[in-house]
Amino acid sequence: MTGTPAKALTLYEKVWQSHVVKTYEDGAALIYVDRHLVQEVSSPQAFAGLIERGRALRRPDAHIAVADHAVPTRDRQVTLREGLARKQVARLVANSERFDIPYIPMRDRRHGIVHVIGPELGFTLPGVVLVCGDSHTCTHGAFGAIGFGIGASECECVFATQTLRQKQQKTMLVRFEGERPPGVEVKDLILAMIARIGVGGGIGHAIEYGGSAVRALSMEQRMTLCNMSIEAGSRVGMVAPDEVTYEFLKGRPLAPSGGEWERAVAYWRTLPSDAGAAYDREIVIDVTTLAPFVSWGTTPEEALPITSRVPDPAAEPDIKRRAKLQRGLDYMDLEPGTPLSDIKIDRVFIGSCTNGRIEDLRLAAAIVAGRRVAPNVAAIVVPGSAAVRIQAEQEGLDKVFLDAGFEWRESGCSMCVAMNDDRLAEGERCASTSNRNFEGRQGKGGRTHLMSPSMAAAAALTGRLTDVREFPAAQ
């Protein structure tokens, strides 16, 4: 090989190029899909399409099915009550059997939210293309994979062909630089980024997260970061794989082992972006100046440091933006100028694919230990997976939460999406570690404030949004 050196490529471009089955005349590509996580909500119509047209499922080994959205998080010992959720879960069981893909039952030790169990099982790996009929599939980008959410029709296409016709995204590098101040968690980094670039700021772009603050993150923290890429409009958010990644994956049940492990790691080491690789857009965020964030409105960009006040629409010169602010405040029932830390809450939800992992529960437990949930607050902890729950119980975290007055539940999406019995009543206000504060997201008429696990824990104790920095971990 002589002549011009190869073009410097980004992580995203490398993984993309290694999955191009063919390129069409218009520049779009047929992309190979290595992994597909299947859940109950986005799959029934996709399976129905296969059945209707008599099509086969191409590669059963590339799929894992689990019911996470609609399942209850208590009383799992008895079978599912009659009703729509039971029908939907039953349909997934039947479809999995018919098409020969493994279905993980809700009482199984491997059960959990798709985006929590994919990595736990070693199903998620660096350099793969992984899809799921769920927008938070960007979570898996934390491993240096291209993970993205797709609709049900695309799920059907993956079942039948193991491919998708896609256009390559533009690239955006977000560098988080510096050391996180005490009390500032990864959730605050991503909320700060979304507040800065907006909920549409990443449309059309695959984000790569880099910088010193990202290199220092654990695997779980990287998942929290990538998870919310879609809240900035990006279907893809990635972190380059490194020793932290390999350490996390080694020995996982579906990860390569023995000689294959060595080969895989050698390949994964070639994936990080080349020096000099160009991005279409680049953003730098100074982490050292950040404070804990909370959302006050009904889109994830409507978030501010906890030390701020509810914004005043009257101060907004742009008519459209003023109207939007006002609508957000009306829905959230907030008065302009109110200190965020004066906002009283009714409920606390600690869980979800954003913050339902063991490190999240440890952070929350450290704040809660030896203290009591405020009298008018109902607080629940929903581990993201059975493995997280079992680990937490071994560490005694369930006791910490129960002693403080939290409820301790079984794994699932739960109050992140309110498809089971865990939901807000009309007008209730919740401090939540999930990812979306959309109108009605946690129940019709419910009001959501997004924040980190330790901020949610502090809010549970005081009954209002609270600056966790005034609330140090119990000794």
Next chain:
Amino acid sequence: MTPFSSITSVAAVLEEDDVDTDIIFPARFLLLLDKAGLGKHAFHERRHARAGTNQPFVFDVAPFDKARILIAGRNFGTGSSREQAVWALVDFGIRCIIASSFGEIFYANCFKNGVLPVLRTAEEIAELQAAGRAGEEIAVDLVNQTISSASGLAQAFDIDSFRKDALLQGLDEIGSIHVHDMDDIIAFEARQRAGSPWLYLDGRKQSFFDDLDEEKALE
């Protein structure tokens, strides 16, 4: 897929930005297993607001209850991947959505269901919204890529040529891949299996999952 070539209809106008898929189709209705009949849940909360506090939603005001075109703002369909949001709009009667930007998954889902999403600038949207609010009949012509009305509205729009043809023909994309691309897929898999065998889980996965107790007999 139902083909799309042109449509003439009054247009429902939604002036908000960032209308997410939870607003278009609230999560609790995601438990329904069929595509048909979802239209009654489209914008459910907006249409069934607390009694007396709100004006009726545009979908419930004649003549817009028959609208086949929806004119939205910025970032329409942001949020979750639920294709139910598109199915519900289709079931209500909407076949064309005009916005200044779209949530990416929602945008892709439109094309799979014979719905034409059209991108326009904020200024063009303002012009269209004015015509829409006035109850004008608006014609969207995919063949010629134009939007027009009797009162002189005349806009031309861009669209990806593959997606245009797919809509015009009502293309079965899976069928098309099966017919044209299978050899390439088989060759890709052979190459990948040789280079990255760990991506093929047949044996390993089977043995790891052989003790799953199935929740049978639920249905």
